[in-house]
Amino acid sequence: MLYKNKYLILVVVSLSFLMADWSQKRSLYYKFSMNNQVMGYVEVQVLPKSDHVEVHSRTFIQASLMGQSFDVKATEMMKLSSDGKRQYFDSNVTQGETQLGSTVSIKDGFIHFTSKSGGEEKKIEAAGVTFESYPYYRNIVKDLGDGQKHTYRVFSDQTGEVEDVTYQKxxxxxxxxxxxKYQAIVASYYNKNSGxxxxxxxxxxxxxVLKTQLPGNVEIAIADPNILGKIKRVEIDDLLFARVNVSITDYTKITYMKLNVKIRTAGEIVTPESLNVPGQSFRGKVVDNVIEGVFEIAHAHYDGKDAPAFPTTYDKELQTYLQVEQQIEADDSLLIDHAKKITAGAKDSWDAVRKISRWVSENISYKIPGGSARQTFDSKTGECASHSRLVTALxxxxxxxxxxxxxxxYTPLYGGSFGQHVWNEVYMGKAGWIPIDSTANEIDYVDSGHLRIGNLASFNPQNITVEEHRILEQKATDLVSQTKAPWEIGKEYTYSYSYQGKKLGTDSFRIVSFKDGVYTCENKLAMTGLNSHGTWKLHExxxxxxxxxxxxxxxFAYTLDCAFSKDKVxxxxxxxxxxVTKTVPLQGDHYLFDNSNLGTLAMIVTKIPRKEGEKAVVKIFHPSSIRVLTLQIEVGKQQNITVNGKEYSCWMVDISLAGMPLKVWVDDTGRILRETENAGNLVIELQNP
Structure with missing residues (x-):
């Protein structure tokens, strides 16, 4: 009856099969709403032909997720014999870069299924199988009259699987x-395969079907034709995120969490036993795929011990995890060739995995929605599921x-929350399945803010309370002392910003003066949709x-005004x-870095030791979030780069800001000549070195 994207949890309804009488041409309209806000519609047309009936449907849903547009478009065509038997089905679903859909035909007593997003064709015996998208729901209503539960073996047009579905009046x-007004019979629906x-x-x-009520206060109901002009974009964050009672800035350093939860899930059947996996324990109950209880999470970091050789062969039971499946084109020649290129010279399978995960983390930027593995590789963008599909395929x-x-x-969003997420597990022989997360730049581990539900399970949190948590504390590194910044006093240095080659604006920075051991600095940011002017003072x-x-x-307009002392800001x-005035305690040396001011980072980088392999951990105060964050810094090899037509020898420096990766190129004097973010899509470059 409905299509469900298991990763993004937005339901696209196939309602082109609702009528019991197909002899007349007709049109039906349904509204799709969440929290009583109309966010989409389904238009259905019944077209009787001389020897068959065609049912066409068109679905449109307009939503936003994490501030990004998330629209869904779907079309379906179903062909029935004159006596109402299914003959053919075709669907197309578009979610951003993601292209989904299937074709289903019934011939010679078999169901033939082909997914449009990869995977093998399926041939299933049709005997004893019901089509839930079949128009004659009148038969189900008749069965429900006895008040008993009725279970049907139903073919899913989306997965190509036969599933057990139970109805009860x-x-x-x-x-x-x-x-x-309608006289209605109300029934519960439970899919025993997906929950x-x-x-x-x-x-x-x-x-x-008159109305369907789904979890998350989502409803599909019959409406007037004018519903097409009443659609509004609706934020769906609350479907996928639960705000929690703690705020953790360095979430990638979470080493332990104890959570009291109530979570609704679908996509696969979950049991208390299935929730107990390496690195995670669960005490509680699961009823109709609603999880209630306590999780304790402490994911270990795998060090590569006894990793399988590379390449190697695996037993039959692991072959499933080497094959093609929907949206994971593991047989794509371009992806295979690229994976071989990335992993060339790998000393073992773990080394190969780290190379693949690092490449995806550094080269695929985050964008909602995403696509298949190949689509993600081509576009170089995608959300967490897209990153993970690509890692899987490679x-x-x-x-x-x-x-x-x-x-x-766990994420710092909304002051601390748990949001739906997808990551990877790779098989490492004696060590078993090892979790990694290329989306979070955790290329060879996952932090203990990862709560695992399943392999294809959705995440609809009702309530989550953090009862206890621990963070890996990292001691700040003393940076090298330097008597003078490498910037000419009074000269304005201008950085240009571009995203995927498109100019966004500039950030101009200068040291106004250096007097009595104090730098006075200013910057001017001129960007599309954002302008700012900053002034700050630093000790030598x-x-x-x-x-x-x-x-x-x-x-809106805004002002941030900070005063620092030895132990607080x-x-x-x-x-x-x-x-609003806030006081934040400070312990030890702290520096200043704000995302609207590249000059603040330029002054910190001045003090980084310029030697390959040097590492530093720096505590910074971040005015825009009013938080203390951690900068992790690692100096790489020297490279020659060309800036404004001139070649410079630079140190390539990797910087991680609370898990967000940055790359900067620093010349021999300590000046930033170039910075890249968002998998290299955002480029910031000094125009007048």
């Missing part, structure tokens, strides 16, 4: 939809068993004294009319 009632639940209203007389392409893992991950060792930033977006934030 709950009550009868009168319902008014689009100004018309999916819903409540469905059928018209008693015809068996037509690993399988060179003979390393890999699979997806799904559940929730680059420790901050004060910082003020005045900015303006099309929506007091920040006053003015956004709109109301000021």
């Amino acid at each position: 709950k009550r009868e009632e009168e319902i008014t939809l689009a100004g018309k 999916q639940t819903q409540e469905i209203w059928y018209e008693v007389e015809s068996g037509c 690993c399988r392409g060179v003979g390393i068993p890999a699979r997806l893992a799904s559940g929730g991950m 060792d680059m420790r901050p004294i004060s910082y003020k930033l005045e900015g303006k977006t099309p929506q 007091v920040e006053k934030v003015i956004k709109g009319m109301w000021p």
Whole structure:
């Protein structure tokens, strides 16, 4: 009855099969709403032909997730014989870069299924199999009249699998939809294969579906044709995120978590036993795929001990994790060739996995929604599932068993939350399945904020409370002392910003003066949709004294004003009319870095030791988030780069800001000449070295 993307958890409904009488041409309209906000529609057309009936449907859903547009478009065509028997089905679903769909035909007593997103064709015996998308729901309504549970072997047009679906009558009632009254029978729906639940209203007389209620306060119901002009973009974050009671900045350093949860999931059947896996224990209950209980999570870091040789062969039971499946094109020649190139010279399978994971982390930028492994490789963008599909395909392409893992991950978003997430598990022989997360730049581990539900399980959190957590504390590194910054006093240095070759604006920075051991600096940011002016003062060792930033977006103006002392910083934030003042304690040496001001990073980088292999951990205060964050710094090899037509010898420096990777190129004097972010898509370059 409905298509469900197991990773993004947005339901696209196939309602082109609702009528019990196909002799008349007709049109039906359904509204798709969440929390009573109309976000989409389904239009159905029944077209009787001389010897068959065609049913065409068109679905459109308009949503936003994490501030990014997330629209879904789907079309379906179903062909029935004149007596209502299924003959053919075709669907196409578009979610950003993701192209999904299938074709289904019934010939000579067999169901023939082909996915449009990869995987092998399937041939299934049709005897005893029901099509849930079959128009005659009148038969189901008739069965439900006895009040008993009825289980059907139903073919899924989306997965190509035969699934056990149970219906049970709950009550009868009168319902008014689009100004018309209907006598309805209300039934519960439970898919024993995916754990999916819903409540469905059928018209008693015809068996037509009138309304469907889904978890997350999502509803599909009959509507007037004018519903097409009432669609609004609806934020769906609350479907996938649960705000929690703690705020953890360096979430990639979480080593232990104890969580009290209530989570609804679908996509696969979950049991208390299946939730107990290496690195994670669960105590509680699971009823109808609703998880209630306590998780304790402490993922270990695998060191590569006893890793399988590379390449090697694996037993038959692991062959599933080396094959093609939907959206994982492990047999794609381009992906295989690229995987071989990435892993050339790998000393063992773990080394090969780390090379693949690092490549995906550094070269695929985050964008919602995503696509298949090949689509992600081509576009160089995608969300967490896209990153993970590509890692899976590349690993399988060179003979390393890999699979997806799904559940929730702790994130600093919304002041601390758990959000739906997908990562990878790779098979390492005696060590078993090892989790890694290229999306979070955790190329050879996962932090203990990863709560695993399954391999294809959705994550719809109802409530999560953090009862206990631990963080790996890293001691800050003393940076080299330097008596003078390498920037000419009074000269304005301008950095240009571009994204995928498109110019975004500039950030100009200068040291106004150096007097009595104090640097006075300023910057001017001129970007599309954001302008700001910052002034700040630093001690000679680059420790901050004060910082003020005045900015303006099309929506609002704001001011950040910080005063630093030895053990604290007091920040006053003015956004709109109301000021907020916060005091943040400081321990040890701290530096200043803000994302609206490249000059703040340029002054810190001045003090980084320029020697291959040098590492540093630096605590910084981040005014825009009013938090203390950690910069992890590692100096790489020297490289020659060309900036503004001139070649420079630079040190390539990897910087991780609370898990977000940056790359900067620093010349021999300590000046940043280039920075890249977002898998290299965002390039910041000094225009006047």
